[in-house]
Amino acid sequence: MIYNVKVAKTWLLLKINRSITFVSTQILTSYVLYMTRPAMIVANWKMNMRWAEGLALADAVIQRVSPFVSPTLQVVLMPSYLHLAALGARLTSPPRGIQLGAQNCHHAPEGPYTGEVSVPMLHDVGVRYVLVGHSERRRQWDEGPTLLAHKVTAICSHGLQPVFCCGEQQRTTMQSALAIVQQQLADSLFHLSEVAMSQVILAYEPVWAIGTGCTPAPAQVQEMHSGIRETIAQQYGRTLAQQIPILYGGSCNPHNAATFFTYPDVDGGLIGGASLQADAFVKVVEAMHACPRVCLR
Ligand code: PEP
Numbered sequence: 001m002i003y004n005v006k007v008a009k010t011w012l013l014l015k016i017n018r019s020i021t022f023v024s025t026q027i028l029t030s031y032v033l034y035m036t037r038p039a040m041i042v043a044n045w046k047m048n049m050r051w052a053e054g055l056a057l058a059d060a061v062i063q064r065v066s067p068f069v070s071p072t073l074q075v076v077l078m079p080s081y082l083h084l085a086a087l088g089a090r091l092t093s094p095p096r097g098i099q100l101g102a103q104n105c106h107h108a109p110e111g112p113y114t115g116e117v118s119v120p121m122l123h124d125v126g127v128r129y130v131l132v133g134h135s136e137r138r139r140q141w142d143e144g145p146t147l148l149a150h151k152v153t154a155i156c157s158h159g160l161q162p163v164f165c166c167g168e169q170q171r172t173t174m175q176s177a178l179a180i181v182q183q184q185l186a187d188s189l190f191h192l193s194e195v196a197m198s199q200v201i202l203a204y205e206p207v208w209a210i211g212t213g214c215t216p217a218p219a220q221v222q223e224m225h226s227g228i229r230e231t232i233a234q235q236y237g238r239t240l241a242q243q244i245p246i247l248y249g250g251s252c253n254p255h256n257a258a259t260f261f262t263y264p265d266v267d268g269g270l271i272g273g274a275s276l277q278a279d280a281f282v283k284v285v286e287a288m289h290a291c292p293r294v295c296l297r
Contacts (some may be wrong), residue, residue, distance in 0.1 A: 020146035039294050040201065040245050040268035041285050042076040042101060042163060043275030044131065045083075054083045055090075055256045060278035062096050068289045069097035075285055076101040076129050076163075077275075081117055088126030101129035101163065104137065107150035109158075119158040130155045133165045133188060135207040145187030152188055156196040163270070164189060165227075165249070167205040174220065174273075177206070178227045185228070188236055195235055202228060202246045203270040209250025211273060218259045218266070221248050254283035261291050 049057060058077060069075050078101035079087055088100050106116035122130065132151045137143045148164075155162045166184040168177040181204065189200060205222055209215050216224075225246045233241035248260050249270030260266050268288055274280040288294060 037243060037245055037267055038072055038074050039077060039288050039291070040074045040247060041281075041288055042129070042131075042201075042203070042270045043078060043281055044103060044134075044249075044270055044272050045077075045275060046103070046136070046272060047080060048276055049079065049083065051082065054079055057276070057278060058083070058087050058090060061281055062090060062098060064278060064282045065098060065202060065285050066096045068285050070294075073289055073294045074099060078103050078129070084122070084127060085125040091144060093125055100126050100127045101131065102127045102130045102279070103134070105130050105132075105151060105155065107147070107154040109154070111236045115211075119154045119160060123158055123160060125153075127160065129161045129163050129201065131165065132162045133184070134164065135167065135169075135205060135210060137285070138259060145184070148188040151238050152192065152200070153196075156199055158190065161199045163201045163203055163247070165203045165270070167207055167250070169207045170172060171206075171208055173226075174223055176179065178224060178231075181224070181228060182231050185231060194236055194240060197232075198240055198243060200244060202244060203249045204228060205249035205270060207250075211251065215251050215256060218256075218263060221260060222263035222265055229265055231263055250285065254280050254287065257284045257287040258290065261288050276292050 043061070045054070054057060059078070061077065065075050075097075075100045077087060080103065084100065084102060089099050091100055102122045104118070105119050105122055106113050109118050109120050119130065132155065133143070133148045152162045152164060166181045168180045187198065192200070204221065206216055210246055225248070229241045229244070245267035246265060247268045247270045248266050249272070251273070252260060252269040252271055253274040257269060260269065269284060271281065271284055274284055
């Protein structure tokens, strides 16, 4: 009897020990991957900035933002197609660390698609990132999940990186917002191989927050990002899920950016309105740069 109790105690202690080791390894791995995941600030100029204005804004941003850019903090400018080649040249000679992105692409490499621009064409002027699934394109151009999936495939297969936007239309409960986002991810991303998926950047953008000045509470954004990461983990495994940057977008500005960026699953921002003024945009970049995950590395 005494012997049995002793054996049971030892067995229990061993079990507890193993569980503690397992949980601490998981926490440590997540922390290491969190600390190595790059932070990112992406400027979406949308259909703004005439020729000279765009060049002036880019010059001001390049000059003031370059000192903050490093492998741990990446900054991407997404002007209209009009400015891409000129900005590409400005960003590469001399190299400024800031990357170039496009707001859209066609999924075919070439052909009779009047008014469209293909991924290889974007590649040739120095574009590295392409926005896909922005709510304005989903809504105003009727871009549906299948078309978005084709665009994502085209971007990845030419060695560029999609910045894939997802988010609910209206304010709703966390549970139904997450269900909407999960469906968007499944419809347009989950056909990708692991290698292609590892190139994707996600941007959670609740549509009701875009350009309205309203935002969810930062803690709710964290909860959503953590739910998104868990969804990716279930599909592609925990390591890959921990490597993917998840940005927040929707009225993110110099006044609220720092609060969003302190949360562990908020890896940066997709910035619309506040990217059109050098001062405001630089402050958003500074807010990310001041976070321990960036400035302590
Ligand atoms: C956007 O359109 O991607 C966006 C985030 O816009 P804003 O920052 O103006 O809400």
